[in-house]
């Protein structure tokens with residue numbers, strides 16, 4: 588069976604990449620790319636050319652080519668792949684442009700501004716036969732892998748809970764945005780829960796609220812109960828204005844199964860009430876955060892292996908966010924299938940590229956398409 592995306596076999600030289608988006612996170616990516624022997628940084632794209640030039644200078648590479656157009660700069664410098672670290676609203680146009688230019692893309696979370704746009708990107712990735720992977724950096728954590736590994740000795744796992752309590756004063760857009768906790772942060776924990784349970788969301792009942800002392804305009808607190816495939820439940824409770832005894836940025840986790848419990852504080856090694864078998868092998872080390880996802884991406888492009896965040900696989904994490912927000916605003920349990928169907932209809936109505944539209948229309952169902960079954964092999 589061939590892979591659903593083109594590969595670039597290893598010829599002994601690093602994969603040539605450009606980074607698009609030279610903001611706060613773009614600079615973190617630039618440092619990671621610069622330090623990695625797997626990739627070679629060929630240029631930086633930003634609508635703000637001065638920001639791109641400044642980022643190049645701060646890397647000690649003031650002569651690095653910079654530009655405002657992704658396909659143009661990639662062609663000019665002979666890049667083989669694109670790392671998209673733009674604002675969420677630019678994820679769809681920038682990634683679409685790169686895929687159409689025949690370039691695989693590693694993009695920051697969220698996959699796009701909406702699930703509908705994410706579906707368009709999955710179809711574009713199929714159309715052009717190029718990998719689009721979403722970097723969900725908190726998955727790349729050896730303790731998260733250990734927690735999952737330990738939970739495999741618990742028998743049936745039925746309840747996973749995550750508590751996230753922090754009190755950052757960011758200033759800027761988060762203080763003014765709608766749904767700051769669910770949109771900007773909870774996608775990480777939702778995605779980690781899918782990983783821990785090996786399950787996808789079925790439905791969600793969610794409340795959002797803003798404590799009286801909150802310094803955020805939008806609701807900074809939320810509790811969501813997800814039913815997952817297989818019948819398990821994932822319960823998320825979080826607040827972004829809870830000073831004192833704060834949890835880690837990864838949240839504090841309890842994985843409850845038939846024979847015991849795994850606890851993980853998000854920072855240190857997890858503990859289990861069930862001792863692992865004496866011959867247990869340690870799980871693989873996935874690498875640390877964006878360096879781990881970069882390694883996963885390069886391996887996929889080189890060998891055709893499936894990375895954790897392939898667009899088809901990642902969209903369900905954004906679907907959890909949208910379903911939770913819809914439930915909080917309507918006060919009723921939201922079915923993820925109905926959200927996916929609505930998003931699919933929106934994607935069809937909004938699609939401007941006739942060839943991408945044709946791919947979307949060929950899907951028999953969104954879940955089937957996202958499971959990869961409609962991908963031409």
Ligand SMILES: NC(=O)c1ccc[n+]([C@@H]2O[C@H](COP(=O)([O-])OP(=O)(O)OC[C@H]3O[C@@H](n4cnc5c(N)ncnc54)[C@H](O)[C@@H]3O)[C@@H](O)[C@H]2O)c1
Nearest residue numbers: 608609610611612613633634672673674675677695696724
């Ligand atoms: N994984 C994490 O923990 C983590 C942390 C922070 C941010 N992020 C994600 O990283 C992404 C970027 O966040 P940020 O904080 O760096 O944002 P930012 O606003 O600091 O920077 C974004 C940059 O993108 C540029 N840009 C916007 N539209 C563009 C376009 N069409 N073409 C080229 N450049 C364009 C802007 O000019 C800006 O320089 C977001 O998707 C965000 O969710 C992830």
